[in-house]
Amino acid sequence: MLCRSWMGGSAAIGTETVDKRCSLEQAVAEIAPGSLVGIGGLTLYRRPVAAVREIARAGIGNLTLLGLTLGFEADLLVGAGLARRVRTSYFGLEAFGLAPMFTQAAGDGNLEVVEETEASIVFGLRAAMARVGFMPSRAWAETDLPRVRKDVRTVEDPYTGDVYTAFPAIAPDVAIVHAREADALGNAVLGGNLAVDRELSTASPTVIVTAEKVVETLSAEADILGQMVTFVVPLPRGAQPTSCYPDYPLDAAELLRYVEACRDGKFRQYLKAWLET
Amino acid sequence: MIPEFAADEVIAVCISRRIQDGDIVVQGLATPLTLAGYILAKLTHAPNVVMASAIGNVATLGWHPLSLSRVEAMWLDKPLRRLDFSEISCELLPTVQPKEFLRPAQVDRHGHFNNVAIGDWSAPALRLPGCGGIADVTPLHRRVFLYVPRHSARVFVEQVDFRSGVGWQSGKERDWYLVSDLGTFDLHQGQIRLKTVHPGVPLEQVREQTGFPLQVAEPLEETHPPSAEELRLLREVIDPLSIRKIEMVGGADRRALLSEIIRREIELQG
Numbered sequence: 448m449l450c451r452s453w454m455g456g457s458a459a460i461g462t463e464t465v466d467k468r469c470s471l472e473q474a475v476a477e478i479a480p481g482s483l484v485g486i487g488g489l490t491l492y493r494r495p496v497a498a499v500r501e502i503a504r505a506g507i508g509n510l511t512l513l514g515l516t517l518g519f520e521a522d523l524l525v526g527a528g529l530a531r532r533v534r535t536s537y538f539g540l541e542a543f544g545l546a547p548m549f550t551q552a553a554g555d556g557n558l559e560v561v562e563e564t565e566a567s568i569v570f571g572l573r574a575a576m577a578r579v580g581f582m583p584s585r586a587w588a589e590t591d592l593p594r595v596r597k598d599v600r601t602v603e604d605p606y607t608g609d610v611y612t613a614f615p616a617i618a619p620d621v622a623i624v625h626a627r628e629a630d631a632l633g634n635a636v637l638g639g640n641l642a643v644d645r646e647l648s649t650a651s652p653t654v655i656v657t658a659e660k661v662v663e664t665l666s667a668e669a670d671i672l673g674q675m676v677t678f679v680v681p682l683p684r685g686a687q688p689t690s691c692y693p694d695y696p697l698d699a700a701e702l703l704r705y706v707e708a709c710r711d712g713k714f715r716q717y718l719k720a721w722l723e724t
Numbered sequence: 725m726i727p728e729f730a731a732d733e734v735i736a737v738c739i740s741r742r743i744q745d746g747d748i749v750v751q752g753l754a755t756p757l758t759l760a761g762y763i764l765a766k767l768t769h770a771p772n773v774v775m776a777s778a779i780g781n782v783a784t785l786g787w788h789p790l791s792l793s794r795v796e797a798m799w800l801d802k803p804l805r806r807l808d809f810s811e812i813s814c815e816l817l818p819t820v821q822p823k824e825f826l827r828p829a830q831v832d833r834h835g836h837f838n839n840v841a842i843g844d845w846s847a848p849a850l851r852l853p854g855c856g857g858i859a860d861v862t863p864l865h866r867r868v869f870l871y872v873p874r875h876s877a878r879v880f881v882e883q884v885d886f887r888s889g890v891g892w893q894s895g896k897e898r899d900w901y902l903v904s905d906l907g908t909f910d911l912h913q914g915q916i917r918l919k920t921v922h923p924g925v926p927l928e929q930v931r932e933q934t935g936f937p938l939q940v941a942e943p944l945e946e947t948h949p950p951s952a953e954e955l956r957l958l959r960e961v962i963d964p965l966s967i968r969k970i971e972m973v974g975g976a977d978r979r980a981l982l983s984e985i986i987r988r989e990i991e992l993q994g
Contacts, residue, residue, distance in 0.1 A: 490753060492779060492796060515809055516753065516778075516856075539853030541754040542792060542970050544978065546853070553851035562840065565857035569813040585818065586860035591887045595845050639800040641781050641808035692796040699793045699986045707979065 466631045467679040474655045474678035475501040478621050481531075482507075485647040486514040486521060487624035488689065490541050491697050492640045495625040496520045497685040498657050503527050504722055511561075513619055515568055515643045519689060519705065522546040523721065525558060526714050532559040534617075536568060543702045547709035562595050571617030572643055575650040583611035622651035624671065625686045627694060629658035633676025634669040638692055641670060648675040657682035659694055726923055726949045731905035732757060732972050733958055734922050735871055737950040738903040739825055740764035742869060743773055748822040751777040752856055756790055757873065758825040759798070760958060760968040763787045767957050774804065776822065778856065781807050790967035792985050817861050825869045826858055827971070830884045833936040835891020835900050835911050837870065838884040845886050855888035862890040867899040873971045875904035877935035880916075905972075906930045908947055915939055920947040965989055 475498065478484065484502075488494040499520040502510075511532040512521050518540055524530045526548030538549045552558035566586035574582040583602055587593055593601075593612070602613040624644045626635035635656050637644055648654045654676045661681040685691075688698035688705075708717040729737075739761025743749060747770065749762050759777075766773050766787055776783045780799025788798035807816070816822070828837030829852050839858055843849030862868055868891060872879055891900060892914040902909040907921040907930055917939040918930055923946055931938050950958075958968075965985050973981055 489779065489781075535854060537753055537854045537856045539754065542756070542967075542982065544974075550851050554848055556847060560851070562845075562854070564855060564859045565809065565813045566860035569810045573810055573814065582814075584814075584860070585864050588863040589887075589890045589893065590859040590863065591840075591845070592859050639780050639782060639803065639806060640796060641806065643809045645808055646810050690793070690796065692800050696793040697795065699982070699989070703979065703982050703986065 467633045467673070467676060468631050468661060469678050469680060471498060471501050471657070471680045471682060472505075474498075474680050475505055475507070477653060477678070478502060478507050480507050481509040482620040483511045483513055483618075485619035485622035485651055486512060486517065487622065487642060487644040487647055488686070489640055489642045490516045490518040490537065490539070491689045491702065493625050493637070493686050493691050494518060494520045494689040495623040495655075495657050495685065496687060496689055497682050498623045498625070498655060498680070499524060500721065503529060503718075513568070513617065515565065517549070518546060519702065522548045523718060525549050525552050526709075527718055530558065532561060534561040534563050534568070536564045540702060540706065543706050547706065548714060562592060564592065567596075567599070567614050568617065569643060569646070570614035572646040572650045574614065574616035575618040576646065579616065581613040581615050583613055585611060586614075587612045617650065619647060619651040621653040621655065622647035623655045623657070624648060625682070625691065626656050626658040626671070627660075627691060628665055628667070629656050629661050629676075629679050630663065630665055630673070631661065631679060633671070633673030633679050634665055635671040635673075635676065636665055636667045637670040638667075640692065645671055653677045655680065657685045659683055659685065659691060727952045727955055729950045729955055730969075731922075732873065732968050733950050733955060734947060735873065735903050735905060736761040736764055736958055736968060737954050738908060738947065739871060740768065740954070741948075742901060743770050743823065745770040746772050748774045748776060748783070748820055750822045750824040751775065751779070752824060752826060753778045755825065755827055755971070756963075756967045757871065757971045760790060760963050761825070763962045764954060764957055767961065768954065776807070776812075776816075781809060781812065783807065789961070790963040790965060792965065792967055792982070792989055813857060813860065817857065818864060821861075821865045821867070823867060823869060824861070825871050826862075826889065828870055828872065828879065828889060830879055830881050831870065831872070831891070831902070831916075832881055832884045833915050835868070835902075835916055836884055836887045837889035837891065838886045840886040840888045842885055858889045866897075868901070870902040872902065872904035874974075875906045875930070875933050877933055880934040880936065882936045906933065912939055912941075917941055918944065920945045922947045923949050965992070
């Protein structure tokens with residue numbers, strides 16, 4: 448797998464290419480089965496849907512999906528049987544209701560759910576970025592979260608003696624982020640809705656940026672530095688049917704079609720058609 | 725004379741009345757009714773309210789009518805400042821303690837609540853989307869504000885199946901508030917108490933639709949009804965597409981409403 452050399456990846460210093468543009472197929476082929484995949488964006492906004500579709504086309508399975516929130520794109524991977532585990536604070540379709548395939552798989556016990564919250568993901572990513580094993584937080588006290596996350600321990604503050612939740616570091620194997628604009632070096636403009644895209648890109652050794660357009664010179668300040676990025680893929684409409692503000696809105700009718708297809712037991716047909724688009 | 729109003733409207737108005745000028749308020753995922761309430765506060769008594777959201781990840785002084793397909797316009801057209809989520813979770817939420825209205829799937833008599841799973845967590849009868857940041861902020865914040873669009877004994881339960889939101893805390897004063905489509909509630913001696921009933925709602929109905937013996941304030945008052953101006957703002961200015969009503973219905977009714985909203989929103993955009 449191609450990695451950023453300064454993070455101790457496989458590429459020798461000096462051999463890493465500066466121009467990171469490649470095809471979607473080339474970039475996605477670097478994702479190994481069983482990887483922990485960080486998916487950028489938020490629920491129905493600026494999700495790397497086309498890149499996720501390529502994962503499904505390539506049939507890369509046994510994945511652990513990580514996202515601050517997960518939605519349409521992850522629901523399709525779960526339904527396609529390519530996800531073994533999910534880690535997120537919210538898996539749903541907002542106004543469109545529950546994510547049908549996640550809800551079914553979690554209910555049937557066919558999917559391992561690692562219960563996360565915003566804090567456990569964010570503090571975990573911050574720990575990975577700081578190259579420490581955990582970050583302390585006051586979150587989760589008096590809740591049932593620790594009961595279902597036995598791996599999450601507590602730590603005593605050496606100064607005050609207070610006890611904190613010690614959120615373990617989360618280092619994804621690969622992160623996928625959809626950008627409004629990127630240059631060949633991987634510098635990327637996200638606009639708004641930053642979610643944890645910068646953190647995912649910094650914490651992951653392999654980062655795929657798909658972009659509405661790849662340009663010579665960025666039209667705005669970059670949100671992600673090219674040094675964090677491994678692959679740049681030009682991918683217009685790469686977030687559809689989720690939105691890419693302000694380039695295009697959420698395709699609400701498509702989301703509703705998806706929910707209705709699942710309700711009618713037609714997920715397989717929907718998946719097949721989606722893979723062929 | 726009290727103008728006629730719907731349950732979603734009295735909830736939005738109650739939310740609005742908990743907001744003071746200069747507050748920072750936060751909107752979570754899939755909660756358009758709270759946003760309707762926040763904007764109503766901005767357009768009436770709290771013009772300087774700063775709004776932030778899980779969507780958009782900004783703080784803004786601006787506002788935009790509620791939308792289904794262009795939700796980000798509200799946040800990203802005129803952001804005061806962009807945030808990212810690690811800043812929100814690690815820095816702002818522990819420090820600023822903004823006001824936020826949360827919608828529980830279950831709430832128990834002590835005001836603890838659940839957004840994770842119905843039934844046993846490891847083999848749930850119904851897996852829910854998850855609790856977002858609720859388990860992060862509710863152990864810590866002085867205020868816990870909840871809203872329940874459809875008050876029923878399935879929501880108001882003796883004991884929650886999973887505690888992802890913290891209500892009553894022994895020895896701590898908390899500003900705990902809940903508004904449902906039937907009335908408003910507080911915590912009294914660690915237990916949920918009916919504080920006001922909405923106009924036209926009989927006390928018996930609230931008792932019947934609550935899954936535990938309900939404490940009732942003495943004297944029980946009636947919720948101050950929405951004014952004609954509040955209703956006009958909600959219906960004509962803040963939410964002409966009726967996005968807020970999505971939260972009031974489920975199943976086939978929800979899909980039909982979504983279909984209608986999609987049609988009207990496309991029409992509106994020409």
